[in-house]
Amino acid sequence: MIFKETKLKGCFIIEPKVFSDNRGYFMESYNKEIFDSGIGEPVNFVQDNQSFSSRGVIRGLHYQIGNHAQAKLVRVLSGRVLDVAVDLRKGSPSFGEYVAVELSGQNKKQLYIPRGFAHGFAVLSETAEFFYKCDNYYNKESEGGILYNDSTLNINWELPLSEHLISEKDSVLPKFKDANL
Numbered sequence: 001m002i003f004k005e006t007k008l009k010g011c012f013i014i015e016p017k018v019f020s021d022n023r024g025y026f027m028e029s030y031n032k033e034i035f036d037s038g039i040g041e042p043v044n045f046v047q048d049n050q051s052f053s054s055r056g057v058i059r060g061l062h063y064q065i066g067n068h069a070q071a072k073l074v075r076v077l078s079g080r081v082l083d084v085a086v087d088l089r090k091g092s093p094s095f096g097e098y099v100a101v102e103l104s105g106q107n108k109k110q111l112y113i114p115r116g117f118a119h120g121f122a123v124l125s126e127t128a129e130f131f132y133k134c135d136n137y138y139n140k141e142s143e144g145g146i147l148y149n150d151s152t153l154n155i156n157w158e159l160p161l162s163e164h165l166i167s168e169k170d171s172v173l174p175k176f177k178d179a180n181l
């Protein structure tokens with residue numbers, strides 16, 4: 001496994017070791033000992049999530065506030081997405097900055113997003129199966145979000161506007177300046 005820290009401290013791009021042969025491939029997609037050593041601290045995941053989306057779907061930008069904040073280890077089982085993490089940590093020198101990484105079944109890359117970030121992704125392939133581990137449980141009451149096309153964050157989702165497919169809930173999320181952080 002190769003761990004590359006992004007410009008946002010604590011946020012890592014991870015590339016697993018893939019063993020390919022004439023049958024296909026094998027990889028350890030998660031190994032706690034290797035992961036904790038690569039990240040530099042213990043992370044205890046408690047919930048796995050999985051979602052399936054069609055091209056043009058943008059899920060996010062979501063986070064959970066306070067003690068219910070979640071760190072996430074995200075990857076794509078099949079298809080291709082642009083995955084986005086926004087630094088919302090109060091006092092962070094990169095507050096309001098984001099990283100965008102293409103994750104796909106092909107490149108098998110993973111993104112580790114620490115607590116204190118908003119997360120979202122856009123589906124660039126016909127369909128995408130998305131899988132992620134969380135280090136805190138879902139807590140509906142503590143859900144927060146930011147409008148995916150907020151002009152201050154100015155995220156390039158790499159999809160024509162005409163293709164954006166957003167949930168009703170996400171379409172009415174607050175702007176970054178009004179978000180409940």
Ligand SMILES: Cc1cn([C@H]2C[C@H](O)[C@@H](COP(=O)(O)OP(=O)(O)O[C@H]3O[C@H](C)C(=O)[C@H](O)[C@H]3O)O2)c(=O)[nH]c1=O
Binds near residue numbers: 051060062063138
């Ligand atoms: C997140 C979550 C949702 N749900 C229920 C609540 C809704 O009835 C249904 C769909 O939820 P939602 O529309 O919020 O799903 P996404 O838009 O994929 O939300 C996720 O999208 C971005 C990319 C994230 O990083 C978050 O993990 C999460 O907010 O699943 C649960 O039962 N447990 C959960 O952990």
